Structures are given as structure tokens and as C-alpha cells.
Amino acid sequence: xxxxxxxxxxxxxxxxxxxxxxxxxxxxxxxxxxxxxxxxxxxxxxxxxxxxxxxxxxxxxxxxxxxxxxxxxxxxxxxxxxxxxxxxxxxxxxxxxxxxxxxxxxxxxxxxxxxxxxxxxxxxxxxxxxxxxxxxxxxxxxxxxxxxxxxxxxxxxxxxxxxxxxxxxxxxxxxxxxxxxxxxxxxxxxxxxxxxxxxxxxxxxxxxxxxxxxxxxxxxxxxxxxxxxxxxxxxxxxxxxxxxxxxxxxxxxxxxxxxxxxxxxxxxxxxxxxxxxxxxxxxxxxxxxxxxxxxxxxxxxxxxxxxxxxxxxxxxxxxxxxxxxxxxxxxxxxxxxxxxxxxxxxxxxxxxxxxxxxxxxxxxxxxxxxxxxxxxxxxxxxxxxxxxxxxxxxxxxxxxxxxxxxxxxxxxxxxxxxxxxxxxxxxxxxxxxxxxxxxxxxxxxxxxxxxxxxxxxxxxxxxxxxxxxxxxxxxxxxxxxxxxxxxxxxxxxxxxxxxxxxxxxxxxxxxxxxxxxxxxxxxxxxxxxxxxxxxxxxxxxxxxxxxxxxxxxxxxxxxxxxxxxxxxxxxxxxxxxxxxxxxxxxxxxxxxxxxxxxxxxxxxxxxxxxxxxxxxxxxxxxxxxxxxxxxxxxxxxxxxxxxxxxxxxxxxxxxxxxxxxxxxxxxxxxxxxxxxxxxxxxxxxxxxxxxxxxxxxxxxxxxxxxxxxxxxxxxxxxxxxxxxxxxxxxxxxxxxxxxxxxxxxxxxxxxxxxxxxxxxxxxx
Numbered sequence: 001x002x003x004x005x006x007x008x009x010x011x012x013x014x015x016x017x018x019x020x021x022x023x024x025x026x027x028x029x030x031x032x033x034x035x036x037x038x039x040x041x042x043x044x045x046x047x048x049x050x051x052x053x054x055x056x057x058x059x060x061x062x063x064x065x066x067x068x069x070x071x072x073x074x075x076x077x078x079x080x081x082x083x084x085x086x087x088x089x090x091x092x093x094x095x096x097x098x099x100x101x102x103x104x105x106x107x108x109x110x111x112x113x114x115x116x117x118x119x120x121x122x123x124x125x126x127x128x129x130x131x132x133x134x135x136x137x138x139x140x141x142x143x144x145x146x147x148x149x150x151x152x153x154x155x156x157x158x159x160x161x162x163x164x165x166x167x168x169x170x171x172x173x174x175x176x177x178x179x180x181x182x183x184x185x186x187x188x189x190x191x192x193x194x195x196x197x198x199x200x201x202x203x204x205x206x207x208x209x210x211x212x213x214x215x216x217x218x219x220x221x222x223x224x225x226x227x228x229x230x231x232x233x234x235x236x237x238x239x240x241x242x243x244x245x246x247x248x249x250x251x252x253x254x255x256x257x258x259x260x261x262x263x264x265x266x267x268x269x270x271x272x273x274x275x276x277x278x279x280x281x282x283x284x285x286x287x288x289x290x291x292x293x294x295x296x297x298x299x300x301x302x303x304x305x306x307x308x309x310x311x312x313x314x315x316x317x318x319x320x321x322x323x324x325x326x327x328x329x330x331x332x333x334x335x336x337x338x339x340x341x342x343x344x345x346x347x348x349x350x351x352x353x354x355x356x357x358x359x360x361x362x363x364x365x366x367x368x369x370x371x372x373x374x375x376x377x378x379x380x381x382x383x384x385x386x387x388x389x390x391x392x393x394x395x396x397x398x399x400x401x402x403x404x405x406x407x408x409x410x411x412x413x414x415x416x417x418x419x420x421x422x423x424x425x426x427x428x429x430x431x432x433x434x435x436x437x438x439x440x441x442x443x444x445x446x447x448x449x450x451x452x453x454x455x456x457x458x459x460x461x462x463x464x465x466x467x468x469x470x471x472x473x474x475x476x477x478x479x480x481x482x483x484x485x486x487x488x489x490x491x492x493x494x495x496x497x498x499x500x501x502x503x504x505x506x507x508x509x510x511x512x513x514x515x516x517x518x519x520x521x522x523x524x525x526x527x528x529x530x531x532x533x534x535x536x537x538x539x540x541x542x543x544x545x546x547x548x549x550x551x552x553x554x555x556x557x558x559x560x561x562x563x564x565x566x567x568x569x570x571x572x573x574x575x576x577x578x579x580x581x582x583x584x585x586x587x588x589x590x591x592x593x594x595x596x597x598x599x600x601x602x603x604x605x606x607x608x609x610x611x612x613x614x615x616x617x618x619x620x621x622x623x624x625x626x627x628x629x630x631x632x633x634x635x636x637x638x639x640x641x642x643x644x645x646x647x648x649x650x651x652x653x654x655x656x657x658x659x660x661x662x663x664x665x666x667x668x669x670x671x672x673x674x675x676x677x678x679x680x681x682x683x684x685x686x687x688x689x690x691x692x693x694x695x696x697x698x699x700x701x702x703x704x705x706x707x708x709x710x711x712x713x714x715x716x717x718x719x720x721x722x723x724x725x726x727x728x729x730x731x732x733x734x735x736x737x738x739x740x741x742x743x744x745x746x747x748x749x750x751x752x753x754x755x756x757x758x759x760x761x762x763x764x
Contacts, residue, residue: 014120015106022102022127025372026095026136033137034361039349040423042139043740043751044068049076050085050734054685058229064737065265066238067230067308070222071177072141085753087139094136094143101143101430102127104150109434111157111400112391115441122437125380129433130372131350131426138350141178142426148175149182150430153407157400159193162210169214176215177222179427180236185410186215192406196399232309241315243418248322250419251333252286260284264318268311270738271303278303286321287314337416341424342381342469343489344374346500348422356504358539359511366504374497378470378490380429380436382462387435389458390442404431471496513537517546522612526553544568545613548578553615557585573604577632581614589620589630597629602640603745611636611659618664623762626652634661637728639752647678647708651757658755660726665763666718673726674712676759679704685733690756693727704756715763724763730755 038046044064051060052073061067076090083089105126109119126132135142148171155168172189176182194208219235226234246261253260263281267273273281278299282288287295298306298314323330347353351369353361361369391401408428415424467473474485474492488496494503513535520528529550533543548560560582564575580595595601614633624634627641627650637658643650665671679687692700692713700713715724732753740751 011116012106012120014116015103015123018106018120018123018127019099019102021124022099022133025128025133026098029133029137030091030095032362032365033134034352034365036352036354037750039138039352039749040140043749045073045076045139045141047734047737047740047751048073049080052077053080056684058226060734060737062230062308062737063269063741065262065269065741066242066312067226067234068239069141069177069180069237070226071174072144075144076139090139091137097143097147098132098136099127101132101146101150104147104154105430105434107154108150108157108400108430109437111154112434112438113394114434114438118437118441121440122434125376125433125436126430128372129376129429130368132429133372134352135350135426140350140423142423145175145178146427146430148172148178149407149427153400153403156189156193156211156403159197159207159399162207165193165207165210166214169211170218172211173215173218176219176236180239181414183219183236184414185407186212188406188410189403192399192402196402227309230309231307232313234309234312238308238312238315240418241312241319244319245315245322246319247333247337247418248286248319248330251330252322252326254329256419261315261318265311265315266741268298268306268314269303270741272738273303275299285318286325287318290321292317292321334416337418337420338412339468341412341415341420341422342465343471344377344469344497345422346374346495346497350423353500353504356500357507359504359507359509359514361504361508363505363508366501366508370497370501374490374501377425378466380432381469382466383436383439384432385435385439385458385462385465386442387437387439389455390438391435393452393455404434407431509537510539514539514542517542518612521546521549521615524553524615526550529553541569544570545574545578548582549613549615552582552585557582560585573598573600573606574609576601577606577610577614581610581616581633584630585617587617593629596632601632603747605640605747607632607636607638611661616661616663619662621762622662622665622764623760624660624662625760626758634663635659636661638758639754640747644680644757646680646706647757647759649708649759651678651708651759653752653757654728654730654755656730656732656753656755658728660724660728660761662724662726662763664721665724666720666722668717668720670717671715671724672712672764673699673715673724673761674710674764675702675761676708676710677702677704677756678706678708678759679756680706681733688730688732688755691729693729694725695727708757708759712764726761728755 045068048058048060048064048068052058058067058070058073079086079090079093102123106119106123109122110116114122132143132146152168152171152175155164155171158164172182172186176186190208190212193211194204197204197207199207223233223235226236230238242261242265245264246258249260250256264285267278267281282295282299285295294317295314298310345351346369347356351373352365353369355361356366388401388405408431411424411428469489470491471487471489472491474487474489474496477485477487477492479485479493484495485493488494488499490497493499513532516535517529517532517538520532529546532538533546533550538546544564548563551557551560551563561579564578564582568575570578576595576598580592580601583589583595584592610632616633619634624631626635626638631638631652635652635658637655638652639655641650641652673692677690681687687703687705689701689703691698692702694716697716699715702711702713704711718724732755735752735754743750743752
């Protein structure tokens with residue numbers, strides 16, 4: 001790392017410029033990403049870290065579909081233990097790491113022989129790459145992993161210095177404890193280091209052992225802990241076994257479906273399942289069809305006696321069984337996954353693009369995705385290949401260039417074997433930025449660089465990879481009119497990045513019109529509501545919601561039913577909720593309950609949507625009975641109702657912030673809020689104190705017991721006919737892993753943070 005200790009600090013001004021630009025971009029993104037909730041593995045990481053922070057070790061993963069490498073949950077847990085469940089603090093730390101990564105990219109480029117200006121170009125590319133700037137605001141391990149990996153490479157760049165090799169091995173060990181995929185790279189890196197080291201065979205052997213020894217010092221204790229905790233040999237985690245089974249199933253079925261592998265695991269995991277259900281879930285598995293005795297033995301045991309290590313063994317056996325059954329299909333699947341790794345998936349989870357076709361994405365974000373993610377990627381990828389040729393020809397990269405190449409090839413070989421998503425490219429981006437900067441600097445002399453046959457082969461490879469990633473040939477794909485393209489990535493018909501971005505851009509005014517309409521509805525401003533519906537930019541799906549509800553607010557719920565029956569473009573659950581609300585406005589509570597209590601409504605649990613769009617009538621007795629099929633519109637921030645055998649009642653769990661609405665309950669005199677609540681919390685946690693708020697004013701607090709009790713608090717007088725809106729604030733806890741596993745449909749991947757249980761609430 002001497003390059004930062006030269007006596008000429010001024011020569012590193014390109015790095016300072018790159019970091020400044022990186023800071024500006026990250027500040028601009030701060031708090032402005034178009035999130036809808038947790039994505040990908042965020043819920044799992046948050047839940048596991050929360051349990052760690054409360055002193056439960058890695059027990060959360062004993063009940064999950066797989067186990068995880070420990071370092072990132074520990075990283076999150078340290079923040080939670082010190083600052084509480086404040087995600088902003090975590091994002092600050094990760095943002096600092098992402099800026100450190102910009103400096104590390106600069107340092108590695110200099111080690112490869114780059115001038116300060118070229119190294120600054122590499123740092124600039126890594127500073128503006130949107131994935132590297134966005135991921136610090138995700139609860140995902142990529143930012144930490146990239147930091148550890150870049151530091152490791154900085155030390156391993158000089159295998160002649162044993163101390164650096166050992167320190168580099170330590171950081172490789174830490175990176176492996178962040179993402180288990182690196183475990184297979186360790187022996188390859190050690191062999192490379194031994195081969196490139198000087199001295200006789202014995203000295204090379206010693207040097208090759210150093211990174212393995214250093215990494216083993218860190219990995220060994222974790223492997224012992226994990227093996228003891230999870231009931232068998234586990235070196236890092238069990239995600240590899242699950243992904244092997246998933247990849248084998250994808251090849252066997254000829255298409256991607258998570259359900260069979262998930263069902264196989266649930267049959268070995270969920271203690272609430274009876275034997276018949278377990279047998280049904282596992283019936284289609286390869287091990288069941290071949291009568292494998294290992295599966296029969298596991299099914300004969302109580303589920304609580306099956307360890308994560310046993311599940312790992314069975315999932316691995318299932319994966320290999322599927323691969324042996326159709327080896328050619330697995331090869332084809334792997335090649336398809338390899339192509340997918342290079343191509344752009346505009347609607348991938350980590351891009352936060354859900355609802356782009358409705359115009360949900362701000363235009364600045366759509367433009368940033370297209371330019372700083374997709375366009376930058378298809379430019380950087382071929383340039384990186386050419387940059388490799390440039391550095392190879394100048395012979396300045398030496399050992400570090402070989403190590404980078406080994407890392408890139410390892411990922412290209414390993415990722416498609418299981419499954420490939422765009423997120424898997426992220427740890428490769430810093431190295432692509434470095435190599436691309438060399439190519440960009442060499443472009444003025446391109447005729448000189450590519451005279452040799454080898455350089456020409458690299459140029460051909462660059463063109464091939466660009467064609468795979470950019471897909472200009474997708475315009476030639478034979479397809480039906482308006483059918484989506486199967487070839488498109490960047491260029492081409494929908495769902496290419498260019499066309500998807502155009503759709504997102506063009507639909508934005510419609511979404512803004514919906515936002516204005518929704519604001520008018522939320523404020524129950526009938527004039528603004530009516531005016532908003534005259535806007536021609538309001539799409540039909542929003543009109544289908546707002547027009548029947550406006551008719552009800554104008555005292556014409558029958559007219560609302562007529563509008564609803566015109567085959568409106570609504571989700572079935574939306575149509576059911578609106579119909580239930582209209583019947584409620586007509587005084588038909590029994591009919592309303594039939595519609596509001598449908599399973600398709602429960603699957604969505606649309607308390608937030610109903611709070612924003614519905615203005616329900618006054619409650620009989622000003623009482624909300626939760627989970628009685630008539631509470632939508634009166635509550636917000638509550639999870640789906642469920643029967644609690646300990647309490648002997650059907651209740652709803654509240655989140656950390658929840659709300660109650662009592663329409664027209666004010667009489668001009670002081671009243672009382674009474675609630676029947678409980679907090680059936682884990683025994684190792686203190687019971688929460690719930691703050692009861694009206695606006696910014698606290699009207700009281702209560703501490704619910706582990707059994708249902710009634711709590712009453714005074715409410716101030718409001719003008720007659722006004723509504724009481726109560727906000728309930730409480731700390732919450734994260735339940736066990738099975739609670740997350742059981743979240744399906746729209747709730748999948750969303751961790752529940754449970755505050756207290758509410759049976760009913762009323763204003764007296």
C-alpha cells in the first residue's frame with residue numbers, strides 16, 4: 001500500500017476527484033432509493049443479526065432453509081447491539097466501506113502499473129457504478145465482501161513477501177466467512193501463489209501454505225462451532241447444498257421453479273407438518289422416486305431431531321441424484337445460466353424496479369439505472385477484456401493480473417453451475433473497472449496494441465462478450481407481435497433495458513397523477529378527489545379504485561357497485577375489498593364480512609392500502625374487533641390475524657408503528673380508549689411499553705402482560721363527528737426463522753417485527 005505514502009500526494013488528485021464524485025452520488029441516493037420493502041436475502045440477514053445482538057448466537061438459522069456464513073450477520077449484529085435496529089447507521093458504515101473500495105480500486109490499478117490518471121479513471125468508474133453505490137443501502141453482504149476481497153488482493157499482489165501473503169490470507173479468510181463461495185477459490189489462490197513465488201520447491205510450498213494457514217486460523221474455529229451447533233460437518237454454510245439441489249431441479253424440469261426444492265426442505269424442517277403432508281411435499285423428489293434409504297430414515301425421525309447438517313447431506317444427495325438423472329440437461333442449463341450471468345435483467349430484485357411499467361420509478365432513477373448501471377456495464381465489459389490484453393502486453397501486472405484473472409474465471413465457472421443472477425456480477429465490477437481503465441487509456445494507440453495474434457483473439461472475445469451482454473441481434477428474433485423477447489438484454493424489444501427504461505419514463509406522469517389522486521383520497525377531500533379524476537393521465541386501474549369509492553363517499557354506494565361490476569382492471573383482492581367497503585357503507589356488515597374475509601384478501605393483508613383508500617363508516621359501539629373480517633380501513637400496521645392457543649383468542653400482532661381509526665367517534669367531550677392487548681414475547685426479553693399518540697401528543701402508555709388484559713387511557717375532546725386517529729409506538733422482536741419461512745405470496749421475504757397482540761379496541 002506504499003502508493004499512498006509517496007512524497008508526492010498531489011499526484012493522487014484523480015483519486016480525490018473520484019472519491020468526491022462517489023460521495024456526491026451516494027449522498028444523492030441516500031434515502032431516495034425507490035424501495036417497497038426488504039429484498040432478496042435482507043430479511044434473513046436482519047433476523048439472524050437481531051438474534052445475535054440479543055445474545056442467542058446463531059440459533060436463528062437452526063430453523064431456516066439453510067445456514068449462512070457468519071461475518072456479515074456479526075457485522076449487522078454489532079450495529080444493532082450498539083445502536084438498536086436503526087438501519088441508517090448500518091448504511092452509513094457500508095457507505096464508508098464503499099468509498100474505501102474506490103480507494104482500493106485505485107491502489108490495485110497502481111499496482112498493475114497504471115499512471116495516477118489511469119488509476120483515477122478506474123476509481124471513477126467504481127465510484128459511479130450504480131450497483132456499487134446502491135448496495136451500501138441494502139442489508140446484503142456485497143459491500144463488506146468486496147472490501148475484504150480488495151484488501152486481500154492488495155496484499156497477495158506480492159507473493160515474494162511472506163508477511164504480506166499471510167495477511168492477505170487472513171483477509172481471504174474473512175471474505176470467505178462473509179460469502180462461502182470463496183471457499184473453493186482459496187486452494188486455487190494458494191496454488192497460484194506457490195507457483196509465482198521465487199525460490200526452490202520447498203520455499204514455494206511454504207509460501208503456498210501461508211494463505212491457507214492464515215485463512216484456516218479464522219475458518220477453523222467457525223467450522224467447529226457450526227458443526228457443533230448444526231449437528232454435523234459444516235465448514236462455512238449450507239447454501240451450496242440448497243443451491244445444488246435447486247440447480248439440479250432446474251435442469252431436470254427444464255425450467256426454474258423454487259417450489260420443489262423448498263418443499264423438499266420444508267418436509268425436513270417444519271414441525272407443524274403431519275406425516276401425510278411431509279410425504280406429499282417430498283413425493284416428487286429424486287431421492288423419493290429412487291427409494292433412497294437416507295430419505296426414508298430422515299422421514300422416520302421427528303422433524304425436531306433432523307439437524308441442518310443432515311438437511312445439507314440430503315439436499316446434496318438430491319442435487320446429485322437429479323444431475324445423474326439428466327446430465328446433459330444440467331450442462332445445457334449451466335450454459336444458459338452462464339449467458340444469463342452476462343445479460344441484464346431489468347426487473348431484478350436488487351434493482352428496485354418493481355412496478356416500473358406503472359411509472360413507479362422516479363425519472364432520475366430510471367435514467368441512473370440506464371446510464372450508470374446498464375450502459376456503463378456493456379461499455380466496461382468489453383473494455384475489461386481489452387484492458388487485460390493491454391496489461392498483459394506491457395507486462396506490468398505480473399502476479400496481480402494473474403490473480404484477478406483467476407478470480408474472474410472462478411466466478412464464471414462456479415456461479416452458472418448452480419444459478420446465476422445479476423447480483424453475482426457485483427463482486428466482479430471493481431476488477432472490470434480497473435481493466436477497463438487500462439483499455440480506455442490505450443485506445444488512442446489501438447493499432448499498435450492489437451497487431452499480435454493474441455491481442456486480436458482478445459478483441460474477438462471482447463466483441464463476443466459485448467454481443468452476449470448487449471444483444472443487438474435481439475431485433476432479429478422471430479416472435480409474435482407484442483410478445484416479449486427471449487433474447488433481449490440491453491438492445492432489442494421488451495424486456496430489453498432500453499425499452500423497459502422507455503416504458504418507465506413514459507409512464508411516470510401517470511403514476512404522478514395516481515399519487516395526486518391517492519393524496520386527495522387519503523385526505524378525504526371530495527373536491528380534490530373529483531378534480532383528480534378529471535386528469536386524463538390517471539390510468540384506468542386507479543379510476544377503477546377511486547370512482548366506486550367516491551360514489552360511496554357521495555352517498556351513492558349502489559352506484560359504486562355498478563361501477564365495480566364493469567369488469568374493472570383490478571386485482572381480485574382489490575375488487576373484493578372495494579365491494580366489502582361498499583356493502584359496509586350500505587349497512588350490510590354480514591355481506592361485507594363475506595368479501596373482506598376471503599382468503600385472497602388475507603393473502604395480501606392489505607391494511608396499509610385500505611388505510612389510504614377507504615373511509616369506512618362509524619363502527620357499532622365505536623369498537624374495532626381485530627381479525628373479525630371487518631377491520632380493514634380501521635387499522636394500519638398490523639399483521640394477519642391468527643389464533644394464539646396460549647391466549648385462547650384470535651388476535652393481530654402489531655408492528656412497531658400501528659394505527660387505529662375511529663370514524664365520527666368524537667362527541668365534543670373527553671372519551672376513553674380501551675384496548676384488550678397482550679405481549680406474548682420470548683421469555684429472555686423484557687415486555688414492551690406501548691406509547692399511545694394522537695398526532696404528536698402522547699396521551700398515555702401501557703405495558704401489556706403475557707396474557708390478554710384490558711387497558712384504558714383518556715382521550716381529549718374533539719369536535720362532534722370528528723374521527724379519532726390513534727398511533728401506537730412500541731419496540732418489537734424478531735420471531736424465529738420458521739415465521740419467515742411461512743411468509744408466502746405477497747409477504748414472502750418480509751421479516752415480521754412483532755410488538756404486541758391486540759384483540760379489540762374501542763372508544764368509550
